Amino acid sequence: MLQLSIHKKIIAGLLLTGCTFTGCRKLVEIGPPVNQVGLDQSFESDATASSAVLGIYNASNTRSFIFPATILPGLSSNEVQNNVSSPGYDEFKQNAITITNSNIANVLWYYPYYTLAQINAMMAGIERSGSLSPAVKNQLLGETKTWRAFVLFHLVNYYGAVPLPLTDDPIGNATLARTPATQVWQRIITDLKDAVALLSDTYPSVLRARINRQTANALLARAYLYTKDWQNAEATASTVIGSGIYSLSPDVNTAFVNTSNEIIWQMATLTGVSIYTSNTDAAGGSFAAASGTVPAFSLTDTLYNSLEEGDLRKANWVAPTVIGGTSYKVMTKYKLRVLPSGTTTGNEFNVVLRLAEQYLIRAEARAQLSNLSGAIADADTIRRRAGLPMLDNALSQQQVLLAIEKERKAELFGEWGHRWFDLKRTPSIVSPADKTRADDVIGGMRPATWNVTDILYPIPDAQRTANPALTQNLGY
Incomplete structure (x- = not known):
C-alpha cells in the first residue's frame, strides 16, 4: 500500500504545506533530517500545531484530489462526459475499468491514502503533545477525525473493503489487508461522533473553510443514511438544519458564492476561483473552457434532459453551448472562470457540504420510516427554491423515495460523486x-x-503487487 519512502515524503510535505501560508520558516530551514522528532516539534505550541493541521487542507485542496472525486464517479453514473479522448476516462464511461487504469491507481487510491497518512501523523502528534491548550487540542483532533472519516467515506464507496490505517506506522500500514466495509463504516461513524464531541459550532476560520461541529454532524448524517440507520440519519440531519447557523440561499445563482449561508464546509482557494472552473485548458481538465473551445468535461444530455422544465437549476446551473455544431451542456454552478477585470480575488471556493443535502438526507430517512408527509415537506423545501411545483401528498412510499432520488440527482449533480454513490447504495x-x-x-x-460487480472499482494491480495481502474485487 503506502511505502516507507512515501511516508517520509508525507512528513516532509506536511511540514512544508502546513507552513506555506503561515510563515513558520524555522520548520523548513536546513537542519536535521525530517523524522518523528521534526514532526513533533510542530506540536510544541497552539500556533505551530494549527499550522501543521492546515497542511491537510492545503495538500488536499488540489485538482488531483478534488476534481477526480467528481469527474470519475460522474462518468460511471452517466452524469458527466469526457470530451477529450482518453482510454483512462473511457473505461469509467463504459463501466469497463481495468486493474491497470491509471486513474484508479494514481488518483482514487493514491491520493486518499496519501491524505490518510497525513491525517494519522497529525493525530499522533496532537495526542503526544503535552504543550497544547485543551481547546486547541480538541479542535485539532476534531478536525483530523472528521478529515479521516471524509477520506474513508470515499474509499469505502469506491472499493468496498479497504485497508484501514489508524496509526502513523508506515511499515505496518504498508502490509494491511482489506478491512470489511461494515467495519470501515463503523470507523467513519465513530470518528465523526468523536469529532462532534470535540468540536464547537464556532468555525476556526473565516468563510467556513475549516471544520466545525456541524460539519462533522453533516457527514455523520450522510454516513447514517448510507448505512440505513434511518432514525439517526433523520435526527442528525435535523440537528444540522435546526442549528440556526445555516439557511438555503434564496437564489440558486448564489448557492456556491463563498459567503452563502447554505455552505457548511468549503475548501478555500487563493484566487477565489473554484478548481472546477479555473483550468480552461482542455488538456488540464475542467468544466470550463475558453470561449469557442470544447470543455474537457461537460454534463451528459441524459442528465440535462432529466431536469424538469421550469427548474431554475436547469436554467442557471447548466449552460448549453454549441461548438462546431455540437451542443455541450456546461455545468455553471460555479460562475467564475477567470477573475473579473480589476479584481485580485474571486468569490468562489470548492464547496464540500451544503444545507440542501441535509434536507434530502432527512427526506429520505423520513420516507424510509414511513413519515411520508415529513419526507415530502423536506423535498418540497428544495423544490420550492428551484421554482418547481410541490409533490403530490398522495404519493406512495416507493413513489416518494423515487422522487427524492430524482431530487438528489437534480440538486447534487457535479458534486463529489453523489449520483454514483446513490445508485450503488439503493x-x-x-x-x-x-x-x-x-x-x-x-x-x-x-x-x-x-x-x-461494476458497483465497486478494482483494486489497483500495482498495489496488489506491492502488498500481496490485498485481494481483488469480484469481476476483475
Missing part, C-alpha cells in the same frame, strides 16, 4: 434483492459492458 426496484439502482439505470443504458 436497492433495485425491478430486479432481485441483490441488485441495485445502478443495475436498473446504468445496466439499462450500457448493457454491453455493465456487470453487477
